[in-house]
Amino acid sequence: MAKPLxxxxxxxxxxxxxxxxxAWLRRDELNLPAFYWLGDAASLQRRANQLGLNIKxxxxxxxxxxDVFAEAxxxxxxxxAATARPGHPDDSSAGAAMASIRQAVADVTAGRAGAVVTNPIAKNVLYRAGFRHPGHTEYLAELAAxxxxxxxxxxxxxxPTLAVVPVTIHVSVREALAQLSSELIVTTARIVVAGLKSHFDIARPRLAVSGLNPHAGEDGSLGTEEQTIVAPAVDMLRKEGFDVRGPVPADTMFHExxxxxxxxxxCMYHDQALIPIKTLAFEEAVNVTLGLPFIRTSPDHGTAFDIAGTGKANPASLIAALRLAARMAETKPA
Incomplete structure (x- = not known):
């Protein structure tokens, strides 16, 4: 039997x-992989009661x-303990969320779990409690250090429609410009290629590298970063044998x-990558962290405080994240 998620x-x-x-209620209908939830059982039971769900x-x-996933x-x-009401984080929220992440990483590292799947966090809530990472991705890297x-x-x-990677992640646009370098593009692309080969069964991944400026700089008239940063990175990757092209104007990269x-x-920064995929595949997109010594996926949406506890939340992205994590866990490590 595969290890639970x-x-x-x-x-x-x-x-x-x-x-x-x-998601658990649809386990049989969708033949979902076994998973366990890391947290306060009493708080989960309260939420089930509020939603009118009869769940063991x-x-x-x-x-x-x-062994028990089919029945409970x-x-x-x-x-x-987690005492927060739906839509209203309290003093217990940050500690409960961070403990859950730490334990998930410990479990997969120790071989008790096959992969980590993370539910959405509220970064502003964590920041108030002293969390010093831009987001999940960077915190997981520290835990894996x-x-x-x-x-x-x-x-x-x-x-299934589109896969995107931002070279700079959870930083302001100003900071993204400061961080962007040929070296960062190259190391990011190497990790992407390794992950696509190992976990997605793509023998020779094809990469399209976006420009940074409108129309990929228009030959330097709208910015020179394509000439000084992006094109040199593409050249280095080609010399290493990668199937890569660019810099490609971002506004023409995403049509069918x-x-x-x-x-x-x-892509060069967060929104340049995430806007197209969230437009094209909002309910089926999955956040995958490559480059870690374990598999991690996550739904591609936030905490949605405004609908928490109302029954309106759609589990489609979490279901996709669970399925993809199980699929990746069956493959050889990157």
């Missing part, structure tokens, strides 16, 4: 509990989750015909 609680006041409960929730060890939603306690090195995490948004010419679009 470790599913974090996410922000307890958000829709993470809602979509977890809804059972506390247990990770190793037992697969397995919960592995983290020792942190060894005495020798900290891995470079690469955030890929994947769907263009998408058929590459397996992943490498």
């Amino acid at each position: 470790a599913l974090t609680s996410g922000e307890p006041a958000g829709i993470g509990p809602d979509i977890t409960l809804k 929730i059972a506390e247990m060890r990770p190793e037992e989750a697969g 939603l397995p919960v592995v306690p983290t020792g942190h 060894t005495n020798n090195s900290t891995p470079q995490p690469v955030m890929m948004l994947w769907s 015909a263009a998408r058929q010419t590459y397996d992943c679009a490498i």
